[in-house]
Amino acid sequence: MAHGDSxxxxxxxxxxxxxxxxxxxxxxxxxxxxxxxxxxxxxQLVLVRPGMGLGWDEAVYVSQVGVQAPASFFxxxxxxxxxxxxxxxxxxxxxxxxxxxxxxxxxxxxxxLALRAWRGLFPVRVLAVGGALFATLWITxxxxxxxxxxxxxxxxALGAVGCFLRVPENPKVLWxxxxxxxxxxxxxxxxxxxxxxxxxxxxxxxxxxxxxxxxxxxxxxxGAQWVVEAYTSYxxxxxxxxxxxxxxxxxxxxxxxxxxxxxxxxxSLCRPCTGSLPNPVVMGWWFVLPLLAGVGLVVxxxxxxxxxxxxxxxxATTVAVPYLFMxxxxxxxxxxxxYALLAIPVADALFHLATDxxxxxxxIAATLIALGLAGHLSVQYVVLERAVRRTxxxxxxxxxxxxxxxxxxxxxxxxxxxxxSIPVAYYAGCSSLAATGPNANSSVAAIxxxxxxxxxxxxxxxxxxxxxxxxxxxxFPAAGMDIRxxxxxxx
Numbered sequence: 001m002a003h004g005d006s007x008x009x010x011x012x013x014x015x016x017x018x019x020x021x022x023x024x025x026x027x028x029x030x031x032x033x034x035x036x037x038x039x040x041x042x043x044q045l046v047l048v049r050p051g052m053g054l055g056w057d058e059a060v061y062v063s064q065v066g067v068q069a070p071a072s073f074f075x076x077x078x079x080x081x082x083x084x085x086x087x088x089x090x091x092x093x094x095x096x097x098x099x100x101x102x103x104x105x106x107x108x109x110x111x112x113l114a115l116r117a118w119r120g121l122f123p124v125r126v127l128a129v130g131g132a133l134f135a136t137l138w139i140t141x142x143x144x145x146x147x148x149x150x151x152x153x154x155x156x157a158l159g160a161v162g163c164f165l166r167v168p169e170n171p172k173v174l175w176x177x178x179x180x181x182x183x184x185x186x187x188x189x190x191x192x193x194x195x196x197x198x199x200x201x202x203x204x205x206x207x208x209x210x211x212x213x214x215x216x217x218x219x220x221x222x223g224a225q226w227v228v229e230a231y232t233s234y235x236x237x238x239x240x241x242x243x244x245x246x247x248x249x250x251x252x253x254x255x256x257x258x259x260x261x262x263x264x265x266x267x268s269l270c271r272p273c274t275g276s277l278p279n280p281v282v283m284g285w286w287f288v289l290p291l292l293a294g295v296g297l298v299v300x301x302x303x304x305x306x307x308x309x310x311x312x313x314x315x316a317t318t319v320a321v322p323y324l325f326m327x328x329x330x331x332x333x334x335x336x337x338x339y340a341l342l343a344i345p346v347a348d349a350l351f352h353l354a355t356d357x358x359x360x361x362x363x364i365a366a367t368l369i370a371l372g373l374a375g376h377l378s379v380q381y382v383v384l385e386r387a388v389r390r391t392x393x394x395x396x397x398x399x400x401x402x403x404x405x406x407x408x409x410x411x412x413x414x415x416x417x418x419x420x421s422i423p424v425a426y427y428a429g430c431s432s433l434a435a436t437g438p439n440a441n442s443s444v445a446a447i448x449x450x451x452x453x454x455x456x457x458x459x460x461x462x463x464x465x466x467x468x469x470x471x472x473x474x475x476f477p478a479a480g481m482d483i484r485x486x487x488x489x490x491x
Contacts, residue, residue, distance in 0.1 A: 056420075401424050413430075
């Protein structure tokens with residue numbers, strides 16, 4: 001173990017500057033990190049349209065606390081963290097634009113706090129560039145202002161690991177470890193466990209029992225509701241985990257690396273993940289990332305601060321492995337926590353490649369890196385623009401279908417079932433019912449009973465075959481689907 005990296009928790013040789021110069025340096029560093037976070041927030045508001053509408057998963061989370069529609073079926077893998085996060089807005093407003101602005105501001109603040117947790121562990125310029133690298137990925141920009149959990153797991157992981165490394169020299173930072181672990185477990189309990197596995201190992205080997213207790217406290221505080229709900233609504237913790245695995249296609253040994261590559265073209269969900277791989281220009285950064293992370297580890301060894309880099313890389317690995325080798329589909333947002341943890345070692349590697357041992361720029365290397373980053377940012381922007389446009393079009397179709405349902409007399413209180421019934425029901429202000437599939441929350445008999453007292457409609461793909469009970473219901477074309485309205489409750 002390198003000197004100064006005691007128990008893989010802290011490290012680095014430090015000078016002892018004067019109080020005044022230290023305060024000035026810290027203030028300057030804080031402004032750099034704040035500028036990155038502010039630019040991230042602004043980029044979200046400009047590049048990700050606030051009026052994009054809510055997606056399928058967002059509709060589920062927001063409907064739990066919102067005023068626009070009844071609560072959608074809440075499946076076993078989900079956690080209530082996002083619903084609580086959006087409650088200050090969704091509990092009284094139906095404005096998607098206001099919700100997006102609120103989440104963009106919060107995500108910028110979250111990035112700033114997560115980067116601050118690493119102050120003193122790396123030069124501020126490395127933290128700022130690392131934050132910028134993470135913030136400019138199209139995936140980060142796309143999901144920052146969305147009511148989804150993955151970005152919040154990412155900043156929780158980044159903050160928790162940074163605070164974990166600083167606890168031996170500043171015990172008060174333990175609260176940051178608790179808060180980071182709590183945030184992760186609040187959003188996605190299983191991800192929180194994967195991220196913290198290396199932290200538990202390091203803390204136990206170092207016999208730092210306060211750190212162990214802090215991690216446990218954070219996970220318990222964030223995950224307690226999910227565990228209690230497992231017993232009250234799913235038949236127990238084992239049953240909830242089993243049901244979550246079933247909904248995700250059954251956890252096991254899969255090779256989903258190629259699926260993740262396909263999702264890099266801007267696909268929010270790759271299930272089933274078929275088709276050709278994206279253009280190499282689109283996925284090239286994904287192959288460069290682990291190489292630069294390896295360079296960052298070499299740099300850390302030479303700088304006698306191996307522990308902090310190795311721990312970040314370890315946590316990135318443990319949270320990425322399940323999504324690369326244990327599920328049979330992909331979504332780019334699944335790897336956001338890994339990208340956040342890799343960003344700082346990668347930034348450290350870039351500075352090492354672009355400067356000499358005395359900190360002077362290497363003109364040729366710096367120019368090549370700058371050109372590479374410019375090309376990378378261009379690709380990220382193009383993919384983001386396409387993803388936003390495609391998503392906006394889908395959500396607009398759902399809103400148009402909801403308007404057509406209202407015209408046909410299917411107005412709240414009402415219920416929908418069938419193709420895309422969960423998001424369309426949210427837009428229409430209806431309940432969503434399903435007799436089969438991963439979101440089953442009803443039965444055919446219950447749907448028919450409901451149709452005798454409320455307006456009920458079945459949604460199918462254009463020309464699709466409706467359920468047997470709705471085959472004699474009249475069909476109406478809508479935006480990319482057919483609507484069949486039950487005659488009983490609409491006359």
